[in-house]
Amino acid sequence: MSVYTPVTREQLERYLQQYSVGQLIDFQGIEAGVENTNYFVTTTAGEFVLTLVESVSSEQLPFILNYIEHLTQHGVACAKPIHLNDGGLSGQLNDRPAVLMSRLAGSPLHHPNDQQASIIGLTLARMHRLSEQLSDAQPVHIQQWCAELGTTLLPHLEEEEQQTLQYHLQDATQILWDSLPNGPVHADLFPDNALFDGDRLCGLIDFYHSCSAPYLYDLCVTLNAWCYDESTAQYDFNKALLILDSYQSVRPLNTAEQRSFSSMLQVAAMRFWLSRLRDIHFRKEGEVVTRKDPNGKLQLLRLLSENQRLQMAS
Template identity: 55%
Template sequence: MSVYTAVSFSELQTHLQNYAVGELQSYKGISAGVENSNFFVDTDQGRFVLTLVESVPKEKLPFILGLVDHLAINELACAQPIHLNNGDLFGMLNGKPAVLMNCLEGAPLNQPTLSQAKTIGSTLAQFHQLSSQLELDEYSHIPQWCNELASRVLPKLDKEQQTLLQNSLMETSDIDWTTLPSGPVHADLFPDNAMFDGERLSGLIDFYHACSTPYLYDLSVTLNAWCFDETNNQFDTQKAQQMLHMYQEIRPLDPMEIDLLPAMMKTAALRFWLSRLRDIYFPTAGEDVTQKNPQGKQALLERLKSDFPVIL
């Protein structure tokens, strides 16, 4: 569980007066998430999810929450932000931006089924179609981000890891990101960021990595996350093929995207290897903080570089 900022009952009770969600009955920290403080909030009108945003500056929240609001209004399955009484999409609580969302049915996934993965493939394509209607704001240049973070973690690695990192950075820098179709993306669509009630998708959650960048990057992050089993070091080629098929049924990749998919999947693996290394070597202090093992993403990166699965 990650709780960086504690909240008392009375503080939350006062904060909820800014919403038309009823009287606070109880609340508790959520045993998921890495970068923000999350709580289940129960009122006499139902259950909600409160997020104290620790991972991004509040100046970015109008983009993120505007994206989520746009998706929800257009009936994409996702958590929907609750507007404050004054119409705003977020407030402030204990010095942190505070977002209240409806609580979706079901639970996040650990080991997704083939059917669930296919659903995510089509849902992600619908997401990208809807997001293409929005402005290309908050653009994130992933190679630059990787290079800046790599300079910090490189001295902490052994020789073999340093070689893997340096070679991967060179391959990532060879991608011409400016030529790829781009728009607002989720950028963190792991199985634990999708709520399922059985085989039915209740909705996508945790959009706090959202940015504008190539859609191919978002697709690559998702393929890696849903098709690679970090515990067993196995890549499920059939699942990846079916996810990609469902995606292309709605949003076909153009020839350049197809050509760059292998390199982009390696870039996606590199990005999350680096973020997990950062969390290990440069941890953020918190009350109860989750860290993920970077070895899983390192193993994925090594796998993609040595034996790329045939998924197209």
């Protein structure tokens, strides 16, 4: 569980007065998440999730929350931001940007089955189609982000890890980034950010990595997250094909995306390896903090380098 910013009952009661959500009954920290502080909140009006946003600034939130609203307005199941009484989508609590969301039914996945994987491929493609209607705001240059963070981390790595990082940073420069279709993306669609009731998708959560980036990058993040088991170091290539086929039934990859597919899978693995290394070597202090083992993503990166079975997109 990650709780960087503790909240008292009195503070929460005072904050909720800005909403039309009734009176506070109970609240508790959520045993999930890495970068933000989250609480389940129960009021006389229903069930909600409160997020104190630690990972992005208040200036970035309008982009993220408007993106979520655009998706929900067009039928994509997502946790909906609750409007404040003044119409805003976020407030301030304990010097942090605060967002109150509807609490969805369903549970996060730990071992997604083929049907759930197929549904997520379709959903992701629909999201990217809807993103085409939005302006290309808040861009994140993934290659540059990796290069800058990688430079700061390099002295903390073993020699073999340094060589792996330098190789993949160089390989990422071969992608024709400017030729790839891009727009607002989730960028963190791991199975624990998709709530299911059986094989029914109840909704997507945790959009706080959202940015404008290549749709291919978002797809590759999702493929790695849903198809690679860190505990066994196995990649389920059949499941990856299901996701990819479902995705392309709605939004086929163009030629530039096909050519960059294998390299982008590795970029997606590298990006999360680097962020986990950052959390280890440049720790952010918090009351209760969850940190994930970076070696899982390093193993994935090496597997993708050695195995070309997912080049079927090209």
